[in-house]
Amino acid sequence: MHVVEGQVERSVRERYAAGARAQEAALCCPVDYDPKYLEAIPTEVLERDYGCGDPSRYVRSGETVLDLGSGTGKICFIAAQVVGPEGRVIGVDMTDEMLDVATAAAPVVADRLGYANVEFRRGRIQDLALDLDRLDEALAKTPASSAEGLAAANATADRLRRTEPLIASSSVDVVVSNCVLNLVDHDQKTQMFREIYRVLGDTGRAVISDIVSDEAVPAHLRDDSDLWSGCISGAMTETGFLEAFENAGFHGVQIVERQSDVWQTVDGIEFRSMTIEAFKGKEGPCWERNQAVIYRGPFKEVVDDDGHRMTRGVRYAVCDKTYHLYQRAPYEGQFDTVEPRLGIRLEDAKPFDCSQTATRHPRQSKGLEYDATIEAGDLCCGPDGCC
Numbered sequence: 001m002h003v004v005e006g007q008v009e010r011s012v013r014e015r016y017a018a019g020a021r022a023q024e025a026a027l028c029c030p031v032d033y034d035p036k037y038l039e040a041i042p043t044e045v046l047e048r049d050y051g052c053g054d055p056s057r058y059v060r061s062g063e064t065v066l067d068l069g070s071g072t073g074k075i076c077f078i079a080a081q082v083v084g085p086e087g088r089v090i091g092v093d094m095t096d097e098m099l100d101v102a103t104a105a106a107p108v109v110a111d112r113l114g115y116a117n118v119e120f121r122r123g124r125i126q127d128l129a130l131d132l133d134r135l136d137e138a139l140a141k142t143p144a145s146s147a148e149g150l151a152a153a154n155a156t157a158d159r160l161r162r163t164e165p166l167i168a169s170s171s172v173d174v175v176v177s178n179c180v181l182n183l184v185d186h187d188q189k190t191q192m193f194r195e196i197y198r199v200l201g202d203t204g205r206a207v208i209s210d211i212v213s214d215e216a217v218p219a220h221l222r223d224d225s226d227l228w229s230g231c232i233s234g235a236m237t238e239t240g241f242l243e244a245f246e247n248a249g250f251h252g253v254q255i256v257e258r259q260s261d262v263w264q265t266v267d268g269i270e271f272r273s274m275t276i277e278a279f280k281g282k283e284g285p286c287w288e289r290n291q292a293v294i295y296r297g298p299f300k301e302v303v304d305d306d307g308h309r310m311t312r313g314v315r316y317a318v319c320d321k322t323y324h325l326y327q328r329a330p331y332e333g334q335f336d337t338v339e340p341r342l343g344i345r346l347e348d349a350k351p352f353d354c355s356q357t358a359t360r361h362p363r364q365s366k367g368l369e370y371d372a373t374i375e376a377g378d379l380c381c382g383p384d385g386c387c
Contacts, residue, residue: 031273037078040112042105048098049074051178052231052273053209053257062086063173066199068125069093069180073102076118077109079176085115092123092166094132121166125177126184126192128199129161167199175199175206179273182211182234186222189236193248200280203328206250209275211263212238221266232264235271242276250278251305252330279330282306286319287349290340292360293318293326296333308357317360319352340365 031051038046049072056078059065065079070091080089093099102120110116122132135157144153175196184192196206211231227233236244238258245253257275264271282305295302297312310316315338318326326335338360363370 033074033078037081040081040109041074041077042108044101045072045074045077045105048072048101051075051209052211052259052263053178053275054078055176055178055207055209055275056082058207058256058277059083059174059176064088064171065090066167066172066175067091068128068175068177068196069183070102070120071095071098071180073105073109073118073120075176075178076102076120077105080109080118081113083117085117087117089118090167090172091118091120092125092128093120094122094124096122123166125180126188126195127161128167128195129165130157131160131164131166134160134164169198170201170204172199173201173204175204175208177206177208177210179210179231181208182231182236184234186234189244190247193244197248197250197280202283203279203281205277205279205329206245207256207275207277209257209273210241211235211271212241212274214238214270214272215268216240217269218267221269227266232266232271238274241274245276245278246305249283250280251282251325252279253277253305254330277330282321282325284321286321286352286354287346288352289320289323289344289346289349290360290365291318291320291323292316292338292365293323294336294338296336306354308354310357315360315362317352317358317364319354320346320349322354338365341367341370 031054033054034057037056051071051074054075056075059079059082061082061084063083064087065076065083067076067079067089070076070093073091076089076091080087083089091102093102099120099122106116106118106120109118123130124132135153138156138160139153142149142152142156144150181189181192200206213235214237216237217233217235221227222233224233242253242255254277255274256277257273259273262270262272292315293310294315295310295312299312301309301311303309306322308316323337325331327337
């Protein structure tokens with residue numbers, strides 16, 4: 001990825017630098033946060049924070065959290081209280097003025113909480129491997145004043161990504177962001193979602209609040225630099241936002257909040273806030289262990305992220321990976337799981353073809369030779385006693 005700043009990035013940086021120096025009301029839509037988390041946060045942070053949602057409410061105790069486009073640090077400082085002293089919060093932003101406010105506030109918040117678990121790093125959210133401070137240090141020693149120098153600078157950036165990444169792969173539990181993804185140029189959004197996926201652990205998740213549109217944003221609005229930095233020009237459509245997570249490899253993608261009221265309307269296009277939760281962790285080999293799942297409803301039929309179409313109440317064959325996946329968020333409670341009567345050790349399991357959707361006959365889980373007869377009185381059919 002090239003290191004030269006583009007026009008969109010420059011306009012965003014300039015406007016948010018100004019927003020760090022003085023409060024600007026028009027940058028994003030108002031959000032109600034839990035007031036108990038705001039008491040420990042300095043006023044200058046609260047007055048210069050710009051967002052459209054509160055992804056911190058989906059963070060859990062003890063987690064490592066990465067906040068993309070952390071600004072003056074409001075979401076980071078809220079998340080710090082939710083994850084507690086056993087957790088950790090990392091904020092990434094590219095604007096020096098925003099980072100100055102955040103880093104000055106960090107020791108104040110730590111003193112009020114009684115522990116320090118927040119740090120801020122300078123980088124681009126579409127290039128989370130590149131540490132901009134380390135790159136600047138390298139360029140100060142060898143300025144890029146020619147075409148050869150520019151090539152050398154890009155080579156240095158590539159080396160830093162490999163050897164000293166800003167955010168290491170598979171290093172965080174949850175990625176959050178609050179009204180920032182829309183500020184990234186459309187040409188770099190695919191890379192940005194790949195980066196979110198890369199830094200998450202195998203069972204990690206992303207919780208992203210952003211401004212979306214009900215129609216595609218036309219070219220003449222995309223060419224307006226004020227609308228770019230104002231969270232309009234770079235907005236993805238509602239469906240495009242969801243598809244971006246799917247295309248990056250996430251599963252269990254769901255809308256957890258969608259603003260019913262319109263934030264702004266431009267040329268008849270409605271812009272509103274939406275928060276998405278998406279999960280990582282469906283990769284890996286598929287093994288046959290004679291397990292089955294039964295979709296409980298309420299819909300007559302569902303299709304999962306691998307294209308498996310399942311009808312309510314029908315017993316379906318699944319691999320060991322999918323069997324356990326459906327027992328975790330966000331699927332837990334939607335499927336009954338059927339273990340085989342005689343288990344197959346993982347080391348003895350054979351490959352399972354996950355490209356098809358197949359039903360599982362009960363005999364496959366019970367065993368073809370199973371012929372036991374058990375009197376009804378010998379079994380209990382409910383949690384509170386027998387039938």
